[in-house]
Amino acid sequence: MAAQAVGRRGPARRSWLMRVRAFGGGIIRSSPSRFAILVFATLVLLTTALLSLPLARAGTGTGGTPLYDAFFTAVSTICVTGLTTVDMATHWSPFGNAVIFIGMNIGGMGVLTLASILGFVISRRLGLRAKLIAASDTNPSRAHAGPVSERQAIRLGEVGGLLATVAVSTLAIEAVIMVGMIPSVLAKGYDFGTSLWYSAYYAVSAFTNTGFNPNPEGPVEFFDDYWFQSLMMIAVFLGSLGFPVIFALLRTWSSPRRWSVHVKLTITTTVALWFAGAITFLVLEYDNPRTYGSFGFGKTLYEAFFMSTMTRSGGFATIDMADMYGSSLLVTDMLMFVGGGSASTAGGIKVTTLAVLFLAAYAEARGKPAMEAFGRRIPRDMLRLAVSVVLWGATIVAVSTVIITQITKSPLDFVLFDVISAFATCGLSTGLTESLPPEGKYVMALTMFMGRVGTVTLAAAFAATQKRQLFKRPEERPIVG
Amino acid sequence: MAAQAVGRRGPARRSWLMRVRAFGGGIIRSSPSRFAILVFATLVLLTTALLSLPLARAGTGTGGTPLYDAFFTAVSTICVTGLTTVDMATHWSPFGNAVIFIGMNIGGMGVLTLASILGFVISRRLGLRAKLIAASDTNPSRAHAGPVSERQAIRLGEVGGLLATVAVSTLAIEAVIMVGMIPSVLAKGYDFGTSLWYSAYYAVSAFTNTGFNPNPEGPVEFFDDYWFQSLMMIAVFLGSLGFPVIFALLRTWSSPRRWSVHVKLTITTTVALWFAGAITFLVLEYDNPRTYGSFGFGKTLYEAFFMSTMTRSGGFATIDMADMYGSSLLVTDMLMFVGGGSASTAGGIKVTTLAVLFLAAYAEARGKPAMEAFGRRIPRDMLRLAVSVVLWGATIVAVSTVIITQITKSPLDFVLFDVISAFATCGLSTGLTESLPPEGKYVMALTMFMGRVGTVTLAAAFAATQKRQLFKRPEERPIVG
Ligand SMILES: [K+]
Numbered sequence: 001m002a003a004q005a006v007g008r009r010g011p012a013r014r015s016w017l018m019r020v021r022a023f024g025g026g027i028i029r030s031s032p033s034r035f036a037i038l039v040f041a042t043l044v045l046l047t048t049a050l051l052s053l054p055l056a057r058a059g060t061g062t063g064g065t066p067l068y069d070a071f072f073t074a075v076s077t078i079c080v081t082g083l084t085t086v087d088m089a090t091h092w093s094p095f096g097n098a099v100i101f102i103g104m105n106i107g108g109m110g111v112l113t114l115a116s117i118l119g120f121v122i123s124r125r126l127g128l129r130a131k132l133i134a135a136s137d138t139n140p141s142r143a144h145a146g147p148v149s150e151r152q153a154i155r156l157g158e159v160g161g162l163l164a165t166v167a168v169s170t171l172a173i174e175a176v177i178m179v180g181m182i183p184s185v186l187a188k189g190y191d192f193g194t195s196l197w198y199s200a201y202y203a204v205s206a207f208t209n210t211g212f213n214p215n216p217e218g219p220v221e222f223f224d225d226y227w228f229q230s231l232m233m234i235a236v237f238l239g240s241l242g243f244p245v246i247f248a249l250l251r252t253w254s255s256p257r258r259w260s261v262h263v264k265l266t267i268t269t270t271v272a273l274w275f276a277g278a279i280t281f282l283v284l285e286y287d288n289p290r291t292y293g294s295f296g297f298g299k300t301l302y303e304a305f306f307m308s309t310m311t312r313s314g315g316f317a318t319i320d321m322a323d324m325y326g327s328s329l330l331v332t333d334m335l336m337f338v339g340g341g342s343a344s345t346a347g348g349i350k351v352t353t354l355a356v357l358f359l360a361a362y363a364e365a366r367g368k369p370a371m372e373a374f375g376r377r378i379p380r381d382m383l384r385l386a387v388s389v390v391l392w393g394a395t396i397v398a399v400s401t402v403i404i405t406q407i408t409k410s411p412l413d414f415v416l417f418d419v420i421s422a423f424a425t426c427g428l429s430t431g432l433t434e435s436l437p438p439e440g441k442y443v444m445a446l447t448m449f450m451g452r453v454g455t456v457t458l459a460a461a462f463a464a465t466q467k468r469q470l471f472k473r474p475e476e477r478p479i480v481g
Numbered sequence: 482m483a484a485q486a487v488g489r490r491g492p493a494r495r496s497w498l499m500r501v502r503a504f505g506g507g508i509i510r511s512s513p514s515r516f517a518i519l520v521f522a523t524l525v526l527l528t529t530a531l532l533s534l535p536l537a538r539a540g541t542g543t544g545g546t547p548l549y550d551a552f553f554t555a556v557s558t559i560c561v562t563g564l565t566t567v568d569m570a571t572h573w574s575p576f577g578n579a580v581i582f583i584g585m586n587i588g589g590m591g592v593l594t595l596a597s598i599l600g601f602v603i604s605r606r607l608g609l610r611a612k613l614i615a616a617s618d619t620n621p622s623r624a625h626a627g628p629v630s631e632r633q634a635i636r637l638g639e640v641g642g643l644l645a646t647v648a649v650s651t652l653a654i655e656a657v658i659m660v661g662m663i664p665s666v667l668a669k670g671y672d673f674g675t676s677l678w679y680s681a682y683y684a685v686s687a688f689t690n691t692g693f694n695p696n697p698e699g700p701v702e703f704f705d706d707y708w709f710q711s712l713m714m715i716a717v718f719l720g721s722l723g724f725p726v727i728f729a730l731l732r733t734w735s736s737p738r739r740w741s742v743h744v745k746l747t748i749t750t751t752v753a754l755w756f757a758g759a760i761t762f763l764v765l766e767y768d769n770p771r772t773y774g775s776f777g778f779g780k781t782l783y784e785a786f787f788m789s790t791m792t793r794s795g796g797f798a799t800i801d802m803a804d805m806y807g808s809s810l811l812v813t814d815m816l817m818f819v820g821g822g823s824a825s826t827a828g829g830i831k832v833t834t835l836a837v838l839f840l841a842a843y844a845e846a847r848g849k850p851a852m853e854a855f856g857r858r859i860p861r862d863m864l865r866l867a868v869s870v871v872l873w874g875a876t877i878v879a880v881s882t883v884i885i886t887q888i889t890k891s892p893l894d895f896v897l898f899d900v901i902s903a904f905a906t907c908g909l910s911t912g913l914t915e916s917l918p919p920e921g922k923y924v925m926a927l928t929m930f931m932g933r934v935g936t937v938t939l940a941a942a943f944a945a946t947q948k949r950q951l952f953k954r955p956e957e958r959p960i961v962g
């Protein structure tokens with residue numbers, strides 16, 4: 001009878017599926033950014049529904065999670081933000097944890113998947129992202145024969161291959177990190193099953209730049225374990241560089257001269273921000289008795305670099321953000337706002353966006369007609385795109401901060417920090433987010449969603465509009481946003 | 482014997498003067514921005530010296546003003562910022578007040594003078610500011626025959642004429658405002674001499690966008706006097722538009738179609754920000770018992786518009802800034818950061834800079850090859866200049882805020898407010914500035930100086946570097962910075 005029912009519903013379901021597919025195909029072609037928003041919104045709603053189930057909550061007779069907390073956690077998971085309004089280590093049942101674990105991976109890979117699909121669609125008109133993924137490959141003819149040509153845009157078959165590569169690489173990197181972490185977790189006295197679970201969770205949470213903790217204490221439990229903390233830093237760092245850069249590093253790590261401008265710009269800016277952040281934290285927090293004040297110089301230096309790495313958008317913390325001086329909070333705000341690399345799981349306006357702004361100011365100051373980096377001319381329209389991304393980010397942060405401040409009357413130090421952390425999907429928190437009233441949680445969830453979806457689709461949608469170019473010196477486009 | 486001494490020193494002094502003049506001429510030609518910094522620094526040091534004299538301080542036997550307060554007041558006066566670390570109404574003697582009164586006028590006119598000189602020097606290479614001042618004139622051939630040509634750059638003789646016009650216009654507008662204010666001050670029971678002095682001081686302080694008060698209570702004393710407050714608003718509003726716009730309004734007020742893009746952009750953006758600010762203050766502060774909570778709707782609306790006007794960079798206040806909600810403080814921060822019109826006595830990144838950023842984002846979103854406004858194409862290099870100005874401003878504000886926060890450990894709400902107020906030479910204060918330790922006062926003074934001199938010279942210095950242009954549609958350059 002069950003088979004009969006399925007049989008009877010079969011054709012109707014198939015035609016419904018076909019209609020959805022036709023609708024999907026139509027919307028991808030007509031408006032790639034609307035398609036991206038649709039995909040993300042669907043994932044969020046699905047995750048919200050699953051997390052609202054009483055089954056997803058730990059303990060019995062609790063009647064499930066309130067909608068605002070389920071929705072917030074769903075957005076935070078799919079957007080790999082890592083902000084929380086419930087205790088992630090104790091609130092969820094094994095089923096809830098499985099939803100979140102899969103959600104982080106889908107969210108993390110989803111960003112690049114989406115970027116690739118958008119890039120493919122747009123490549124018919126002159127694809128920015130698809131080309132950039134192509135540009136991460138070191139094709140000598142491309143490097144010397146002028147701008148990336150239409151022929152180098154990725155074909156339909158290539159998108160499938162690319163996605164498979166991304167998925168396999170993601171899982172492979174996460175597996176290596178996980179295996180490395182197991183001894184550290186075992187050393188804390190956990191049994192093998194728990195150690196496996198914690199290591200897998202931390203590896204995924206770090207590489208996708210989410211920042212959720214499976215254990216009640218969080219990374220603080222591994223405060224004395226430099227091996228574990230270093231693995232976290234490496235995972236977050238790699239994840240925040242973005243796949244175009246990771247692939248370039250994997251294939252041509254030994255010949256940096258053959259890297260594309262995008263790879264060079266991303267790495268240079270990331271490393272510069274990494275050092276600048278660490279040194280600033282060192283100077284500002286050195287004598288703060290509630291943070292680094294009691295540490296020796298070596299430990300302070302290490303934790304300053306750990307902290308600086310996590311602002312990229314890892315979101316793990318070994319000190320309480322609310323204990324930092326206001327000056328360090330503000331520096332963290334700025335680092336989080338910039339975020340990580342383009343087409344990565346990190347958020348923010350992206351390091352290349354910042355680089356393009358500074359290249360423009362430098363070219364202006366030196367009176368040069370064009371922005372230049374690493375012997376290449378950066379097309380002028382990149383600046384317009386960079387400005388659009390920054391304006392988008394600044395507007396979201398400003399509006400959200402004003403609303404949250406007005407609702408809670410909390411100090412700006414904390415509100416700005418948590419709002420920028422949400423926009424840039426970083427996940428560090430002063431503790432304000434979990435104490436917000438339901439309407440505040442919805443505003444924060446919206447901020448996370450717009451921060452994550454906005455910059456990805458902005459870059460892709462805007463790329464579609466760039467038709468005219470000036471060819472003078474060999475040109476290359478770094479990804480912006 | 483005195484005559485003999487003078488006679489003997491005469492030739493030496495003349496050759497010294499000539500050497501200075503030759504040096505000055507050299508530096509103007511070789512580096513206009515260094516010249517601007519030199520002029521402002523000299524004015525500040527001179528004013529500091531005069532204000533440090535015991536003669537400048539009210540009362541006897543006080544031994545003069547501490548150096549940090551004299552320096553701070555000098556910078557605040559010459560940069561027409563209006564931030565104070567002493568009570569302006571009671572601290573200074575008549576001599577001190579005279580120094581400040583003259584300083585405000587020199588500072589206010591100095592900005593435009595400097596802009597004009599820089600513009601003249603640069604016009605040999607393709608002057609941005611000089612041309613824009615020329616562009617404020619409605620020359621029909623200019624409006625229809627393409628971009629402003631080299632021939633339209635202002636000649637040496639014209640600079641003198643321009644400066645005379647500026648000085649006469651400034652004094653004329655200030656005189657009209659002053660005469661209008663006298664009845665209001667008399668109505669408060671002051672004698673005629675005091676009323677004359679207060680009116681003159683307020684007129685100059687308002688039109689130059691300084692924001693100093695001569696009376697102990699400040700503008701609050703005229704809280705029930707809509708006539709007086711309206712005069713202040715008009716003076717601040719006119720001053721913040723800038724002379725290119727004022728001249729265009731004076732000559733062609735009846736035919737807005739003939740206004741240049743710069744005039745149209747400045748007025749449109751200023752009015753848009755004016756309304757946006759007022760409505761936001763209305764919504765956010767309507768129920769705040771310490772600010773607008775006790776007012777009726779009409780009074781609240783009026784004071785919201787007054788407040789919005791003063792963020793341009795007037796700096797007068799009828800409510801205590803520290804009583805506002807954090808949300809309103811943040812909105813004020815943003816409005817102050819934008820500031821007023823280019824080549825005006827207002828500070829900030831300037832309204833046209835903001836407009837260019839949004840025009841770029843709009844063109845990007847619509848897929849248009851060029852920024853357009855009012856039927857004109859905005860040259861692409863304007864965007865680079867706008868980005869440079871914003872980066873300069875954001876960097877100063879960020880560094881200064883981090884330092885002041887680290888020194889004082891004060892809440893970010895107040896530190897950011899006072900630092901942006903200093904950078905944008907606005908002068909509104911939460912009270913933090915006057916409570917700063919001496920090193921904090923020096924940081925704030927430096928912030929005011931760099932905010933004032935920076936944007937003016939950046940625009941001029943950068944203008945020198947713009948040599949290449951694309952001619953497609955008739956082009957016009959709004960002033961940026
Ligand atoms: K995160």
Ligand SMILES: [K+]
Pocket residue numbers: 561562563690691692794795796906907908
């Ligand atoms: K002012």
